[in-house]
Amino acid sequence: MDFTALEYLLQGVMRINLPTLIMLALGGILIWLAIRYEYEPLLLLPIGLGCILANIPGTGLVEEGGLLRILYDVGIANELFPILVFIGIGAMTDFGPLLENPRYALFGAAAQLGIFGTMLIAAIPFFGFTIGEAASIGIIGAADGPTSIIVAANLAPRLLAPITVAAYSYMSLVPIIQPPVMRLLTTRKERLIRMPYTSRPVSKTARIVFPIVVTVVAGLIVPEATPLIGMLMFGNLIREAGVVERISQAAQNELVNIVTTFLGITIGSTMVAAEFLQRDTILILAMGLVAFALDTAAGVIFGKFMSFVSRGRINPLLGGCGISAFPMSARVVQKMGQEEDSGNFLLMHAMASNTAGQIASVMAGGVILALLAT
Numbered sequence: 001m002d003f004t005a006l007e008y009l010l011q012g013v014m015r016i017n018l019p020t021l022i023m024l025a026l027g028g029i030l031i032w033l034a035i036r037y038e039y040e041p042l043l044l045l046p047i048g049l050g051c052i053l054a055n056i057p058g059t060g061l062v063e064e065g066g067l068l069r070i071l072y073d074v075g076i077a078n079e080l081f082p083i084l085v086f087i088g089i090g091a092m093t094d095f096g097p098l099l100e101n102p103r104y105a106l107f108g109a110a111a112q113l114g115i116f117g118t119m120l121i122a123a124i125p126f127f128g129f130t131i132g133e134a135a136s137i138g139i140i141g142a143a144d145g146p147t148s149i150i151v152a153a154n155l156a157p158r159l160l161a162p163i164t165v166a167a168y169s170y171m172s173l174v175p176i177i178q179p180p181v182m183r184l185l186t187t188r189k190e191r192l193i194r195m196p197y198t199s200r201p202v203s204k205t206a207r208i209v210f211p212i213v214v215t216v217v218a219g220l221i222v223p224e225a226t227p228l229i230g231m232l233m234f235g236n237l238i239r240e241a242g243v244v245e246r247i248s249q250a251a252q253n254e255l256v257n258i259v260t261t262f263l264g265i266t267i268g269s270t271m272v273a274a275e276f277l278q279r280d281t282i283l284i285l286a287m288g289l290v291a292f293a294l295d296t297a298a299g300v301i302f303g304k305f306m307s308f309v310s311r312g313r314i315n316p317l318l319g320g321c322g323i324s325a326f327p328m329s330a331r332v333v334q335k336m337g338q339e340e341d342s343g344n345f346l347l348m349h350a351m352a353s354n355t356a357g358q359i360a361s362v363m364a365g366g367v368i369l370a371l372l373a374t
């Protein structure tokens with residue numbers, strides 16, 4: 001073998017540099033976190049793999065015509081992957097607790113205020129973000145990965161990778177991020193408020209009509225949210241209809257698993273060293289954490305208001321799970337309630353608030369796109 005042939009075979013090794021090594025290591029860390037600590041493994045594992053593939057020199061995977069570039073063009077650039085994921089999410093979601101307690105929809109709305117608070121912070125000229133980029137950073141706080149992807153792809157495509165990684169990473173850290181904020185803003189007396197759950201049967205008709213009505217109303221109010229809210233509600237409709245069980249099961253399993261895998265690999269492929277290793281990435285990770293904290297705080301503060309109005313019959317912790325991280329955030333509230341009183345069962349109330357957050361986060365994303373998309 002002559003020297004030229006050897007150079008050709010080793011061209012990848014010869015093009016290795018420090019930024020590339022850092023990104024390869026980062027991809028490995030994401031895979032390790034997914035396996036060792038089960039931090040959103042369905043997303044972080046393929047994201048880590050995509051990051052590694054995108055940063056191996058000389059493969060052409062992210063160039064025009066390359067596999068990862070094709071996946072990006074057909075799945076992210078046209079928003080197909082995140083929209084398909086929402087069908088599966090809808091099929092897995094039971095909106096029954098929300099239908100039994102529709103007032104908890106207010107918690108979902110209140111918990112989105114942190115998005116706009118973070119947007120105002122990120123829009124400060126010192127940080128160098130455009131208003132669209134600032135809004136895309138703020139949406140991280142909704143704990144809604146697909147919505148974060150769609151908003152960032154439209155308003156901040158250069159920041160898509162760090163925004164997505166931050167959104168899914170912080171979603172996995174909900175049990176760590178939310179409790180300190182909730183404890184800080186509530187008293188022990190408030191956390192001790194018991195809320196006995198009295199199930200009120202929801203008719204099958206109501207369960208079927210609900211996704212249709214939500215789709216129509218949301219589409220009329222915020223047309224930009226229709227693709228996401230429509231697919232979320234379609235998934236829920238096939239769940240509740242009871243006549244397409246095979247489709248419902250496929251949406252909950254095969255569809256969501258396959259699309260999530262390709263979504264993760266494709267997002268990971270955008271984590272190219274030259275674009276990811278920037279000052280902006282550090283700022284996005286920091287502001288994403290702020291967004292999560294502000295969304296939680298906004299929900300809890302509104303929960304305190306609801307508790308006051310109801311004369312102490314509503315536990316303010318319920319406001320904190322008005323984000324879209326379902327069902328993790330609801331479980332956090334249940335755990336915190338039982339830490340104070342082992343006989344206090346808040347889970348079903350929390351589920352109502354948490355499912356409201358799923359709808360509200362999509363609506364918030366639609367509002368942002370309506371106001372800022374060109």
